[in-house]
Amino acid sequence: MTSGLQAVEHVITLVREHEDLARHGDGCSPEVIARAEAEMGLIFPPSYRRLIEEFGTWEIPPAEFPGVYQTPARGEELLGTSAYTLEDRTRLGLPHQFMVIMHDDVLGVVVLDTSRPDQDGEYPVFAWNPAIPEGGVMEKVADSFGEFALNECRQNLS
Structure with missing residues (x-):
């Protein structure tokens, strides 16, 4: 199991152990x-796919992970990462290789750079700011989604 997938198993445990705080x-x-994936034209990395399979969408406030979900009011429309990615491409000029995994007050638009897969198919996590020239990438936040999600969850539970 890759470190991204190992981290995700810890996230699942944390969410389940903190049902009083976490929602999913x-x-x-x-x-x-x-x-x-077809709507975005991008493939989820293994760690993100695992959490989407498990929860669809989840949060340990204040961190909200959009994942993929549907609501009765929106019918068959897919919400979450695919919708954010498509919307930010149009609205903010998000480069095609970026997948939006979170909108954050501190980090801005948190993305996976699908053009940089590692040997396990995981993508690095970056804070993206459309105001920065040359693609807007500001800083690398984590090596994989799993590691990013685990760090966010641990930080919000401490």
């Missing part, structure tokens, strides 16, 4: 995940 959905089917 019911998970996504492989068909819904494939549809979200």
